[in-house]
Amino acid sequence: MILTVTLNTALDITYRVPSLRPHASHRVTEVTERPGGKGLNVARVLAALGHPVTVTGFAGGGTGRALQNALTGIPRITDALVPVAGATRRTVAVVDTATGDTTQLNEPGPVIAPAEWSAFLEAYEDLLQSSSAVALCGSLPPGVPVGAYAHLVRAARAASVPVLLDTSGEPLRRGIAARPDFVKPNADELAELTGSHEPLQATRDARRRGARAVVASLGAQGLLAVAPEGHWQATPPSRVAGNPTGAGDSAVAGLLSGLVEHLPWPDRLARAAALSAATVRAPVAGEFDRAAYEELLPRVAVTERATAA
Amino acid sequence: MILTVTLNTALDITYRVPSLRPHASHRVTEVTERPGGKGLNVARVLAALGHPVTVTGFAGGGTGRALQNALTGIPRITDALVPVAGATRRTVAVVDTATGDTTQLNEPGPVIAPAEWSAFLEAYEDLLQSSSAVALCGSLPPGVPVGAYAHLVRAARAASVPVLLDTSGEPLRRGIAARPDFVKPNADELAELTGSHEPLQATRDARRRGARAVVASLGAQGLLAVAPEGHWQATPPSRVAGNPTGAGDSAVAGLLSGLVEHLPWPDRLARAAALSAATVRAPVAGEFDRAAYEELLPRVAVTERATAA
Structure with missing residues (x-):
């Protein structure tokens, strides 16, 4: 199975109001x-693609x-969240139905x-034994050491499990130095990490900080991958209108599923870009529109770029 | 004990954000x-004043x-909420810390x-047997008949329990026709019920619709009472700055506690007006500031008004 880690899980609440x-x-x-x-979003997309997924992290209150009740209803997802005394946070999205x-x-x-952190580390090391890949996703809750992802990356590498890191700020800076197989920053995270706003330059810079491969998600410009095997850009056929919430998480699911299916890089990237665009297009934030995905997949353009700096 | 009914209980959540x-x-x-x-707010103030209170209504999810966990921690409050399959609603107050x-x-x-409604009615009629007074408070959740309060008022009257109704719109219009002992509209509710924006005129009009006594809460102007025993105005000493959330509920608690302690009308009104102002002044929305209450109580001016129309 694929393992996704969400240390700061959330109950996502959406309110529709006529006008805020x-x-x-x-x-x-x-x-x-x-x-x-983010890790639960990744898991939902992986499960929808047919992959068994185990989710871990924390849940409480x-x-x-x-x-956790809502997770039980999703086929192919196994709940291995670690109980904590505090209550899982809520996020509230207030949708203005007049403007969208x-x-x-x-x-x-x-x-x-x-x-609780120690109990998680023990559960995580156990879960790695049966994992084909692991995604470490999102922000750190209060109390978790800022170097947490570096520790989790090293444990995955020690267990020979390919590890993808998708976070931002200091946890990304520390985590990337522990040499994850993949990082998937967006344009803002990349600029914050490297100081560069030029995507190819920044992606290469990020890779030099320790990741084996960097896949940057650039919104409408698609994905830019810099890996030992080559450099590629995957671009969806046209600008997609909709809600970008979860588009990056769907890209992570595309990359990981392609990895465990041993797809070549261009196919992984095409899948990730199509899933990402199909998520923007879905009526519910964070879900992907399957028909849109199937329609978009063959139309993603993947071009190889020169590897010289 | 005093009974308070809250058919549409809520988990009140307050978020502080730097700037919304x-x-x-x-x-x-x-x-x-x-x-x-509203009925839970009334109960909390009654309990703080030393009165045993039982709360009923619905709770679920x-x-x-x-x-219900939070209620267990409050001395003198007995939880008699009726379980329902649906989840109790949330209210979210977003406080902008820059502007307040x-x-x-x-x-x-x-x-x-x-x-579920039938189960509530049975529980309510049982609870009335040991109640010295009952307050029916707030809006009706979906599925409860719009004439619900009229039914609950009649049941209280049949059991010879003094009944106060504090609601708005059609539930108030129907409820008042069933002849409650007290209604406590605010200025907006009064205007909606009677079509009149002149407080004394509107309060008298409301009384003619069936209530034995009407106590109108008029914000900074205090309380206006029209009862068979006389007409009074209770005015706090000065305009109080703060958050008016729950001020009307504190007034209801003042009126009911004064009723069961057999205080004369002017003393009940002074207490209700002081509690109301002390709630506006409290740092936490819906709580009352006890020191402010004790300081304000002797300074509320209660004046008798001519009873002629």
Whole structure:
């Protein structure tokens, strides 16, 4: 199975309101709830593609229970979340039905106690034994050491499990130095890490910091991959309108599924780019539209780029 | 004991954010949660004043569990909430820490099934047997008949339990016709009910619709009472700055506690007005500031008004 790690899981709540006005009172017309956090999004897409996935990280409180209840209903996902005393955070997306715009409110997450972190590390090392690949996704909750991802990357490498890291800021900076097989920064994360806003330059810089391969997700420009096997750009056929929430997570699922299926790089990238665009196009944030995916997949252009700096 | 009924209980969540901007993403810096819904607010104030209170209404789902867990910690409150299959609604108050302004998002509440409504009616009639007074508070969740409060008022009257109704719109219109002992509309509710924006005129009009006594809460102007025993105005000493959330609920608690302690009308009104102002002044929305209450109580001016129309 593929393992995804979400240390800062979330119960994602979406509110639809006719028009959001600060300082006013609003009657919410529609409420939806789903398990959230980047690793859980990746897992959902992997499962939809037919891959058995195990999810780990932390869950606690009433929100954690709601999240875990919702996970039980998803075929091919195994819940290996580690219980914590604090309550899993909520994220609230307020969709203005007049404009379609979304206002996001993200709780910080529960403080993880040292004993809870130790319990997680033990569970993680056990799970690695039966994993074909592992994705480490998202932000760190309070209490988890900032070097956490470096530690998790090293444990995966010691167990010979290919490891992908998708995070930002200092956890990315520390994690990449531990030599993960893949990192998947977006344009902002790449610029923050390297100081460069030129995508190819920044992607190469990121790779020099320790990752075996860097796949940068560049929104409408698709994906840029810099790997020992070559450099590629995968571009969807046209600019896709919709909600970009979860598009990066779908790209991660595309890359990992392609890896465990031993697809060559261009096919992995085409899948990742098509899944990403099909997620932007889906009516529900973070889901992918299967028909759009199948229609887009053969139309993604993958071009090899010169490898010289 | 005093009984408070909250058919549409809520888990009240408060988010503090540095500055709320529509269509942006916000990191919530502080999250607080408390049991909410008008009848639960009334109960908390009654309990703080030393009165044993039983709360009923509905609770369900993870949010209902969180609400009931929080209630167990409050001395003198007995939880008699009836379980339902749907989840108790959340309300989210987003406080902009830069301006102090609040943006409110209210979920609609779970749909109550006919069998759940019947179970509530049975529990309510049992509870009335040991109640010295009952307050019927707030909006109706989906599935509860719009004439619900009229039914609950009649049951209280049949059991000879004094009944106060605090709601709005059609539930108030129907409920008042069933002849409750007290209604406590605010200025907007009064205007909606009677079509009149002149407080004394509207309060008298409301009384003619069936209530034995009407106590209108008029914000900074205090309370206006029209009862068979006389007409009074209770005015706090000065305009109080702060958050008016829950001020009306504190007034209800003041009126009911004064009723069961057999205080004369002017003393009940002084207490209600002081509690209301002390709630506006409290740092936490919906709590009252006890020191402010004790300081304000002797300074509330209660004046008798001519009873002629």
